[in-house]
Amino acid sequence: MYSIVLQILFLISINCTVIINSYPENECNLDNKLVDEIQSYKNVTKQIIDKIVSGGFGTKMYEDYSKFIDTFGARLAGSKALEKAIDHMVNLTRQNGLNDVTTEEVDIPYWQRIYESANMFEPYLKKISILGLGTSVSTPAEGIKAEAIVIKSFDELEKTDENKIKGKIVVFDPPFVSYGETVVYRSLGASKASRKGAVATLVRSITPFSIYSLHTGAQDYENNVTKIPTAAITHEDADLFRRLQNLGEKIVLKIHMSYAMSRKISRNTIIDLKGKESPEKQVIVSGHIDSWDVGQGAMDDGGGMMISWFVPVILNILKLKPRRTIRAILWTAEEPGLIGAEAYLTKHINETSNINFIMESDEGTFKPLGLDVAGSTNARCIIAEVLKLFTPIDKMKESEYPGSDMTLFVQKGIPGASLLNENERYFWFHHSEGDTMNVQNQEDVVACAAFWVAFSYVIADLSQDIPRQ
Ligand SMILES: [Zn+2]
Numbered sequence: 001m002y003s004i005v006l007q008i009l010f011l012i013s014i015n016c017t018v019i020i021n022s023y024p025e026n027e028c029n030l031d032n033k034l035v036d037e038i039q040s041y042k043n044v045t046k047q048i049i050d051k052i053v054s055g056g057f058g059t060k061m062y063e064d065y066s067k068f069i070d071t072f073g074a075r076l077a078g079s080k081a082l083e084k085a086i087d088h089m090v091n092l093t094r095q096n097g098l099n100d101v102t103t104e105e106v107d108i109p110y111w112q113r114i115y116e117s118a119n120m121f122e123p124y125l126k127k128i129s130i131l132g133l134g135t136s137v138s139t140p141a142e143g144i145k146a147e148a149i150v151i152k153s154f155d156e157l158e159k160t161d162e163n164k165i166k167g168k169i170v171v172f173d174p175p176f177v178s179y180g181e182t183v184v185y186r187s188l189g190a191s192k193a194s195r196k197g198a199v200a201t202l203v204r205s206i207t208p209f210s211i212y213s214l215h216t217g218a219q220d221y222e223n224n225v226t227k228i229p230t231a232a233i234t235h236e237d238a239d240l241f242r243r244l245q246n247l248g249e250k251i252v253l254k255i256h257m258s259y260a261m262s263r264k265i266s267r268n269t270i271i272d273l274k275g276k277e278s279p280e281k282q283v284i285v286s287g288h289i290d291s292w293d294v295g296q297g298a299m300d301d302g303g304g305m306m307i308s309w310f311v312p313v314i315l316n317i318l319k320l321k322p323r324r325t326i327r328a329i330l331w332t333a334e335e336p337g338l339i340g341a342e343a344y345l346t347k348h349i350n351e352t353s354n355i356n357f358i359m360e361s362d363e364g365t366f367k368p369l370g371l372d373v374a375g376s377t378n379a380r381c382i383i384a385e386v387l388k389l390f391t392p393i394d395k396m397k398e399s400e401y402p403g404s405d406m407t408l409f410v411q412k413g414i415p416g417a418s419l420l421n422e423n424e425r426y427f428w429f430h431h432s433e434g435d436t437m438n439v440q441n442q443e444d445v446v447a448c449a450a451f452w453v454a455f456s457y458v459i460a461d462l463s464q465d466i467p468r469q
Contacts, residue, residue: 028381034464038385041458045389048318048454057314058446064092065306065445069298069437076293077333078110078264085289086267089309089330093271096313100274103267106343108333111135113293114258116231118202121145122252123244130202130231131214131294132257133186134336137227143256144169144200144229150238150245154184154192166197169253173204173238179427182206183217190230191222200255201230204238209428212236216292217431218337229257266290268340269330273312275460277323282351283460284327284358285311285452288334288405295435299426303365303440304419305330307449311456322461324356331405334362341405345412352409357459357466358416360403364423365440365448370395371455372402375415378467383417386458393451395420415466419448 052058068088075082086103093101111134118128148169151157157170170193172185183206193201205215212234221227244251269289275281287304291297312326332340345352370393373383380398387394401407403418410416421444429435459466 027377028384030381030385034382035385037463038382038389038458041386041389041461044320045454045458048320048457049450051318052314052450052453053446057317058449059442061306061310061314061449062442062445065302066437068306069296069302073296074293075289075291075297076112077108077266077290077336077339078112078262079293082266082290082332086269086330086332089269089289093309093313096317098271098273098313098316100272102270104270104344104347105265105267106332106340108264108266108339109135109336110262110264111336112260112262114260116257118231118253118255120251120253123249128233128237128253129212129214130233130255130257131216132229132231132259133190133203133216133219134292135219135221135261136190136230136257136259138258139200139229139256143254145252145254146199148202148241148251148253150241157192157196160196162196165193168198169200169202169255170198171202171204171233171238171241173242176206176208179206186217186232187219188222190219190228191225194226194228198228200228202233202238202253203230204235205232205432207235207427207430207432209425210235213432213434214294215430215432216294218335229255231255231257266332266340268332268344271309271312271328273316273321273326275324275326276321279325281324281354281356281465282327283322283324283356283456284329284409285456286329286331286358286360286405287362288331288340290331290333290335290340291435292335292431294431295429295433296437297435298437299364299429299435299439300431301334301362303445303448304361304363307361307365307445307452308359310449311453314453315457320457322457323463324460326456326460334405338405338408341408345408352412352414355409355414358406358409358414359418359452359456360406360416361419361448361452362404363418364421364426365419365445366426367422367444368393368448368451369420369422370397371417372397372399372420373415373417374399374402374410376467376469378469379415382462382464382466386455389458390451390455393447413468415468419452421448
């Protein structure tokens with residue numbers, strides 16, 4: 001479990017830098033009949049988009065979304081807020097006329113933030129803001145007072161004499177290169193520093209931009225390591241510590257951190273619009289309903305969850321039943337390590353051959369651009385052809401593992417795609433108090449929803465399955 005989660009964290013991250021490639025069309029030899037069939041969806045996709053964008057359905061969806069976010073706020077895995085939010089989405093589905101909605105229980109960890117504070121005592125007294133990383137242990141009640149050492153990389157940590165680390169608070173200040181490359185200091189920093197005798201770690205927040213902002217996220221203790229408290233600090237404080245160290249100043253910090261850890265039952269939410277010809281075959285559209293305990297989880301992943309929920313609901317209202325079943329899944333407990341998706345996959349392992357395609361939106365719902373696609377060349381050729389229906393939302397990026405929860409499915413050979421959008425500023429807000437409705441522009445979210453609905457309708461309705469090979 002431990003190594004899987006880390007491997008996955010790494011995979012999630014590599015895909016976060018968005019580079020858009022146009023698809024090399026000369027590699028595709030699609031059958032003319034299939035091309036004609038795909039192009040015959042031009043009218044219906046236009047109708048779907050018009051109804052959502054101009055016909056009032058998109059406005060209503062955005063209002064439901066905004067109300068959801070403001071009513072429940074942050075939805076930490078294990079919290080009561082998350083379970084109430086899940087109940088609300090189940091009820092909202094039924095209120096919209098779709099009764100094929102169920103939940104499946106998942107046993108999840110509940111890591112709860114109780115109290116945090118930090119001060120610099122030397123070279124002068126200064127308050128330092130900290131934000132504990134998910135699964136961090138507490139400090140002793142009296143706190144930890146120790147000298148700090150600032151370390152730029154694991155390489156530098158490795159080369160530093162153990163005596164210089166022992167008993168100290170290690171401050172990691174890696175420069176932000178990309179989320180994928182830099183997040184390892186958040187996920188592994190405490191274990192690495194603990195092996196050299198550190199008593200706590202503080203990690204420069206994993207973001208390219210800061211106005212004294214703190215960014216939390218999951219971290220994991222390696223096996224057989226002394227668990228030491230670990231928290232994020234701002235770029236501003238990390239850079240200050242670096243400059244003080246360069247000046248030869250001794251830095252002394254005192255930190256107090258308190259957390260509770262228990263287990264809770266949460267639920268994945270499953271909403272089906274049954275297919276009219278092959279109901280056993282599925283196209284999954286998904287996003288996660290849980291969030292971190294800071295901000296409102298409006299961007300990560302309220303927007304992605306909402307547009308995925310909207311797919312079967314609006315198609316049912318528009319009386320557009322595709323050949324295959326469209327299954328929306330609102331994953332629980334993504335943030336602590338894809339726990340809801342893993343539980344779903346275990347429970348439904350015998351159905352994986354029936355999953356024709358899986359979609360996930362978990363990297364923002366800013367202005368839509370197209371899709372980040374995993375699958376065989378054949379699969380990608382079909383997706384590229386379908387995307388032509390949505391110009392200018394027709395960009396295609398190819399990744400081995402796009403998305404987060406869907407990684408588990410893609411690893412099983414199931415083709416899939418995540419939403420490509422103008423998310424250059426995603427990591428400014430990610431896992432911070434800044435992830436609020438203010439980040440979410442109505443026009444962009446509605447455009448994402450319209451594209452998401454119309455695209456999944458075509459995939460679920462095509463006469464041909466998306467090929468795995
Ligand atoms: Zn997310």
